[in-house]
Amino acid sequence: MSDMNYRVYPAQMETQSFGRLRVDCTTDVGFRPIPNATVEIASTGNPSNVIERTTTDEIGRTGEIELPAPPIEYSLEPAMDQPYSEYNVKISASGFAPVEVNAVQILPEVNSEQPVTMEPTEVSQGELFVVLPHTLYYEYPPKIAEDEIKTEFETGEIVLPQVVVPEFIIVHDGPPSDTSAQNHYVRYRxxxxxxxxxxxxxxxxxxxxxxxxxxxxxxxxxRVFTEWYRNKGYNFTITSSTAFDHKWMNGRNIYDNIGLIVDSIFNNYLSRPNVRQPILTQYCDGKNVQCPGWMTL
Known part of the structure; x- marks a missing residue:
């Protein structure tokens, strides 16, 4: 067995559930693939014990790495047990600064991709991402209620003549008033x-x-159509705060089936009859937070 491609697991029961992770490495400029990058995976609970080591292929991807995960029932019904397992992923490549993503969330019976963008060693010493707990497992600030249809008499005046699906949006990684929070240019999809x-x-x-x-x-x-935050004097499209918008987590892994669904309907939205603008569709979990008249998960 090659030193660069092995796995070591503790003894597992035959009923053990597994999820699968694929790592995709590209350069930060031009998004060119990075072949022969070394990928090491360890359980977050025992970060010094590498359970998987592999390398990326000529298109900068690893194969699908099978990792233990909790029973699928934990994510299908409300439960006290964490429904996903967590792993630390370290990526290194010659000529590039290392990247580490901690607490990557692996769900059972689901494939996911961990995108990694690497910078040359001359411009970076490395980067660390820590994936925050899932919103259905951790209690984040509840959404502050807003009208689902914005009118031109509100601060967020409508300025676009029609609904346009943007290629990029600017995500403010914190509450709107947090001037220390970083802005990220992110592809809409x-x-x-x-x-x-x-x-x-x-x-x-x-x-x-x-x-x-x-x-x-x-x-x-x-938020895009009404230019909600720009009309309030901010230089971003949306925030990562659950009190104002949705939870966006910088550097997290993306589940394949969710990605395919987004790609198939990315230019769709919900609206009311005779109302052009998309609805500000607010929702909550319906258990930890009650939200009459909203969508519930």
């Missing part, structure tokens, strides 16, 4: 995939995922 992976479980039925993705897209396009 990648933003939707990230939010959906952070706010719903990829193990849910396909129809449920479709409905939630539509809600996320409608909310986001309402």
């Amino acid at each position: 990648d933003y939707i995939k990230n939010v959906a992976s952070s706010e719903i479980y990829a193990t849910w039925p396909e129809a449920t995922i479709y409905a939630n993705v539509l809600a996320i897209m409608s909310f986001t396009l309402n």
Whole structure:
């Protein structure tokens, strides 16, 4: 067995569930693939014990790495047990600064991709991402209620003549008033995939995922259409704060089935009859937070 491609697991029961992770390495300029990058994976609970080591191929990707995960039932019904397992992923490549992503979330019976962008060693010493807990497992600030349809008499005056699906949006990684929070230019589709992976479980039925993705897209396009934050004097499109918008997690892994659904309907949104603008589709979990008249997960 090669030193560069091995796996070491503790003894597992025959009923052990598994999820699968694929790492995709590209350069930060031009997004060229990085072949022969070394990828090491360890459980977050025992970060010094590497359980998987492999390398990327000529297109900068690893194969699908099978990793232990909790029973699928944990993510299909409300439960006290964490429904996903967490792993630390370290990536290194000759000529590039190392990247580490901690607490990558692996759900059972689901494939996911960990995108990694690497910078040359002359411009970076390395980067660390820490994936925050999933919104259905951790209690984040609840959404502050807003009208689902914005009028031109509100601060967020409508300025666009029609609904346009942007290629990029600017995500403010914190509450609107936090001037220390960083702004990130993110492709619109990648933003939707990230939010959906952070706010719903990829193990849910396909129809449920479709409905939630539509809600996320409608909310986001309402922010774009009304230029809500720019009309308030901010230089971004949307925030990562659950009190104001959706939870976006910089550097997190994306579930394949969620990505495919987003790609298939990315130019759709929800609206009311005779109303052109997308609905600001607010929702909550319906258990930890009650939200009469909203969507519930």
